[in-house]
Amino acid sequence: MTTTDAGRRTSWRATAWHVVRLEVGMYVSLARWAARRPSLGAPGSQVHGYARLVTPMLWLFVFASAVEVVVLDLLLPWMVVRVVALVLGIWGVVWMLGMIASYRVFPHLLEPDRLRVRCGALVDVVLPWSAIASVGSGDTSLESSMRTMQVDDLDDGTRLSVGVGGRVNVQLTLREPVTVSTPRGSLVVTRVSLWADDPRDLVRDVRARLR
Numbered sequence: 001m002t003t004t005d006a007g008r009r010t011s012w013r014a015t016a017w018h019v020v021r022l023e024v025g026m027y028v029s030l031a032r033w034a035a036r037r038p039s040l041g042a043p044g045s046q047v048h049g050y051a052r053l054v055t056p057m058l059w060l061f062v063f064a065s066a067v068e069v070v071v072l073d074l075l076l077p078w079m080v081v082r083v084v085a086l087v088l089g090i091w092g093v094v095w096m097l098g099m100i101a102s103y104r105v106f107p108h109l110l111e112p113d114r115l116r117v118r119c120g121a122l123v124d125v126v127l128p129w130s131a132i133a134s135v136g137s138g139d140t141s142l143e144s145s146m147r148t149m150q151v152d153d154l155d156d157g158t159r160l161s162v163g164v165g166g167r168v169n170v171q172l173t174l175r176e177p178v179t180v181s182t183p184r185g186s187l188v189v190t191r192v193s194l195w196a197d198d199p200r201d202l203v204r205d206v207r208a209r210l211r
Helices: 003-035 055-075 079-105 199-210
Strands: 046-048 108-110 114-119 123-128 132-141 149-154 157-162 167-182 185-194
Touching: 003 079, 046 199, 055 079, 108 199, 114 157, 114 185, 123 157, 123 167, 132 199, 149 185, 157 167, 167 199
Parallel strands: 157 185
Antiparallel strands: 046 108, 108 114, 114 123, 132 167, 149 157, 167 185
16 A cells, blocks of 8 residues: 555545534534533633624525425325435434534533634633733635635734634734644644634633633
Protein backbone atom coordinates (compact mmCIF):
# COMPACT_ATOMS: atom_id res chain seq x y z
CA MET A 1 0.00 0.00 0.00
CA THR A 2 1.39 3.41 -0.98
CA THR A 3 1.47 6.44 1.31
CA THR A 4 -1.24 8.07 -0.83
CA ASP A 5 -3.52 5.03 -0.49
CA ALA A 6 -2.98 4.94 3.26
CA GLY A 7 -3.79 8.63 3.51
CA ARG A 8 -6.99 8.19 1.51
CA ARG A 9 -8.07 5.26 3.66
CA THR A 10 -7.42 7.26 6.84
CA SER A 11 -9.38 10.18 5.40
CA TRP A 12 -12.33 7.96 4.52
CA ARG A 13 -12.31 6.41 7.99
CA ALA A 14 -12.24 9.83 9.63
CA THR A 15 -15.13 11.02 7.46
CA ALA A 16 -17.17 7.88 8.14
CA TRP A 17 -16.56 8.17 11.87
CA HIS A 18 -17.59 11.85 11.79
CA VAL A 19 -20.85 10.94 9.99
CA VAL A 20 -21.60 8.22 12.54
CA ARG A 21 -20.94 10.57 15.47
CA LEU A 22 -23.14 13.23 13.87
CA GLU A 23 -26.00 10.77 13.35
CA VAL A 24 -25.80 9.49 16.91
CA GLY A 25 -25.54 13.04 18.20
CA MET A 26 -28.82 13.96 16.52
CA TYR A 27 -30.70 11.15 18.26
CA VAL A 28 -29.08 11.93 21.61
CA SER A 29 -30.13 15.56 21.16
CA LEU A 30 -33.71 14.53 20.39
CA ALA A 31 -33.81 12.37 23.51
CA ARG A 32 -32.46 15.21 25.67
CA TRP A 33 -34.90 17.68 24.11
CA ALA A 34 -37.88 15.38 24.67
CA ALA A 35 -36.79 14.72 28.27
CA ARG A 36 -36.08 18.45 28.83
CA ARG A 37 -32.53 17.68 29.92
CA PRO A 38 -30.20 20.17 28.22
CA SER A 39 -26.46 19.94 28.78
CA LEU A 40 -25.89 22.79 31.24
CA GLY A 41 -22.35 22.05 32.41
CA ALA A 42 -20.93 22.40 35.91
CA PRO A 43 -22.80 24.07 38.77
CA GLY A 44 -22.52 27.84 38.54
CA SER A 45 -22.40 27.89 34.74
CA GLN A 46 -24.09 30.57 32.64
CA VAL A 47 -25.95 29.55 29.49
CA HIS A 48 -26.05 31.48 26.21
CA GLY A 49 -28.06 30.26 23.22
CA TYR A 50 -27.30 30.56 19.53
CA ALA A 51 -30.29 28.90 17.83
CA ARG A 52 -32.55 31.91 17.28
CA LEU A 53 -31.10 32.87 13.90
CA VAL A 54 -31.67 29.55 12.12
CA THR A 55 -34.57 27.98 14.01
CA PRO A 56 -37.33 29.44 11.77
CA MET A 57 -35.55 28.21 8.65
CA LEU A 58 -35.04 24.75 10.15
CA TRP A 59 -38.73 24.50 11.07
CA LEU A 60 -39.60 25.50 7.51
CA PHE A 61 -37.44 22.64 6.24
CA VAL A 62 -39.15 20.23 8.63
CA PHE A 63 -42.59 21.31 7.43
CA ALA A 64 -41.60 21.13 3.75
CA SER A 65 -40.06 17.67 4.22
CA ALA A 66 -43.16 16.38 6.01
CA VAL A 67 -45.39 17.64 3.19
CA GLU A 68 -43.08 16.07 0.63
CA VAL A 69 -43.36 12.68 2.36
CA VAL A 70 -47.15 12.76 2.11
CA VAL A 71 -47.20 14.01 -1.50
CA LEU A 72 -44.74 11.41 -2.75
CA ASP A 73 -46.65 8.64 -1.00
CA LEU A 74 -49.81 9.73 -2.82
CA LEU A 75 -48.24 10.24 -6.24
CA LEU A 76 -45.75 7.41 -6.67
CA PRO A 77 -47.41 4.35 -8.26
CA TRP A 78 -44.72 1.79 -7.35
CA MET A 79 -44.92 0.28 -3.86
CA VAL A 80 -41.19 -0.36 -3.49
CA VAL A 81 -40.33 3.19 -4.50
CA ARG A 82 -43.02 4.54 -2.19
CA VAL A 83 -41.60 2.61 0.77
CA VAL A 84 -38.05 3.79 0.03
CA ALA A 85 -39.25 7.39 -0.34
CA LEU A 86 -41.26 7.11 2.87
CA VAL A 87 -38.29 5.79 4.87
CA LEU A 88 -35.93 8.43 3.50
CA GLY A 89 -38.49 11.17 4.04
CA ILE A 90 -39.13 10.21 7.66
CA TRP A 91 -35.38 9.96 8.27
CA GLY A 92 -34.94 13.47 6.84
CA VAL A 93 -37.65 14.93 9.06
CA VAL A 94 -36.23 13.24 12.16
CA TRP A 95 -32.72 14.41 11.26
CA MET A 96 -33.83 18.03 10.92
CA LEU A 97 -35.67 17.82 14.24
CA GLY A 98 -32.47 16.42 15.72
CA MET A 99 -30.53 19.42 14.43
CA ILE A 100 -33.02 21.83 16.03
CA ALA A 101 -32.77 19.84 19.25
CA SER A 102 -28.96 19.85 19.22
CA TYR A 103 -28.90 23.64 18.95
CA ARG A 104 -31.27 23.85 21.91
CA VAL A 105 -29.73 21.35 24.31
CA PHE A 106 -26.04 22.18 23.76
CA PRO A 107 -25.76 25.95 24.36
CA HIS A 108 -22.58 27.96 24.93
CA LEU A 109 -21.46 27.59 28.54
CA LEU A 110 -19.59 29.97 30.81
CA GLU A 111 -18.34 27.55 33.45
CA PRO A 112 -16.38 28.54 36.58
CA ASP A 113 -13.02 27.67 35.03
CA ARG A 114 -13.61 27.80 31.27
CA LEU A 115 -15.68 28.94 28.31
CA ARG A 116 -17.22 26.25 26.12
CA VAL A 117 -18.08 27.40 22.60
CA ARG A 118 -20.57 24.90 21.21
CA CYS A 119 -22.63 24.29 18.13
CA GLY A 120 -24.84 21.24 18.01
CA ALA A 121 -23.89 17.88 19.43
CA LEU A 122 -20.29 17.70 18.20
CA VAL A 123 -18.62 21.11 18.35
CA ASP A 124 -17.36 21.89 21.86
CA VAL A 125 -14.35 24.23 21.84
CA VAL A 126 -12.97 24.64 25.37
CA LEU A 127 -11.05 27.79 26.38
CA PRO A 128 -9.72 28.33 29.91
CA TRP A 129 -10.46 31.81 31.24
CA SER A 130 -6.74 32.35 31.73
CA ALA A 131 -6.21 31.95 27.97
CA ILE A 132 -8.60 34.75 26.94
CA ALA A 133 -7.13 38.23 26.63
CA SER A 134 -10.17 40.17 25.40
CA VAL A 135 -13.67 39.83 23.96
CA GLY A 136 -15.72 42.05 21.67
CA SER A 137 -18.84 41.99 19.53
CA GLY A 138 -19.46 42.66 15.85
CA ASP A 139 -21.58 40.89 13.24
CA THR A 140 -19.44 39.30 10.50
CA SER A 141 -20.35 37.03 7.58
CA LEU A 142 -18.17 33.98 6.94
CA GLU A 143 -17.09 32.63 3.58
CA SER A 144 -19.47 29.67 3.76
CA SER A 145 -22.92 29.38 5.28
CA MET A 146 -22.78 25.57 5.08
CA ARG A 147 -19.73 24.87 7.27
CA THR A 148 -20.06 25.33 11.02
CA MET A 149 -16.31 25.58 11.66
CA GLN A 150 -14.08 27.71 9.47
CA VAL A 151 -10.37 28.43 9.85
CA ASP A 152 -8.54 31.55 8.70
CA ASP A 153 -4.81 32.24 8.73
CA LEU A 154 -4.10 35.72 10.10
CA ASP A 155 -0.90 37.72 10.48
CA ASP A 156 -0.79 36.92 14.19
CA GLY A 157 -1.92 33.28 13.99
CA THR A 158 -5.05 31.27 13.27
CA ARG A 159 -8.70 32.15 13.84
CA LEU A 160 -11.34 29.49 14.39
CA SER A 161 -14.88 30.62 13.61
CA VAL A 162 -17.81 28.63 14.96
CA GLY A 163 -20.63 30.10 12.94
CA VAL A 164 -24.39 29.77 12.74
CA GLY A 165 -25.93 30.40 9.35
CA GLY A 166 -22.55 31.58 8.08
CA ARG A 167 -22.27 34.38 10.63
CA VAL A 168 -20.42 35.22 13.87
CA ASN A 169 -20.93 38.16 16.21
CA VAL A 170 -18.51 37.64 19.11
CA GLN A 171 -14.71 37.67 18.82
CA LEU A 172 -12.26 36.32 21.39
CA THR A 173 -8.56 37.20 21.33
CA LEU A 174 -6.26 34.79 23.16
CA ARG A 175 -3.15 35.66 25.16
CA GLU A 176 -1.10 33.05 23.30
CA PRO A 177 -1.69 30.17 20.87
CA VAL A 178 -3.97 27.55 22.42
CA THR A 179 -4.58 23.99 21.23
CA VAL A 180 -8.29 23.22 21.02
CA SER A 181 -10.10 20.01 20.20
CA THR A 182 -12.55 19.97 17.30
CA PRO A 183 -14.52 17.20 15.54
CA ARG A 184 -11.85 17.30 12.81
CA GLY A 185 -8.89 17.08 15.16
CA SER A 186 -6.72 19.40 17.26
CA LEU A 187 -6.06 22.95 16.13
CA VAL A 188 -3.75 25.68 17.42
CA VAL A 189 -5.58 29.03 17.43
CA THR A 190 -4.97 32.62 18.52
CA ARG A 191 -8.55 33.84 18.03
CA VAL A 192 -12.02 32.31 18.25
CA SER A 193 -15.22 33.76 16.81
CA LEU A 194 -18.74 32.56 17.52
CA TRP A 195 -22.42 33.40 17.17
CA ALA A 196 -24.68 34.17 20.12
CA ASP A 197 -28.35 35.14 20.24
CA ASP A 198 -27.51 38.05 22.57
CA PRO A 199 -23.89 39.00 21.86
CA ARG A 200 -23.83 42.01 24.19
CA ASP A 201 -25.00 39.85 27.09
CA LEU A 202 -22.38 37.21 26.29
CA VAL A 203 -19.61 39.80 26.03
CA ARG A 204 -20.68 41.34 29.35
CA ASP A 205 -20.69 37.98 31.11
CA VAL A 206 -17.34 36.95 29.64
CA ARG A 207 -15.76 40.23 30.74
CA ALA A 208 -17.16 39.71 34.22
CA ARG A 209 -15.56 36.27 34.32
CA LEU A 210 -12.23 37.65 33.11
CA ARG A 211 -12.27 40.24 35.88
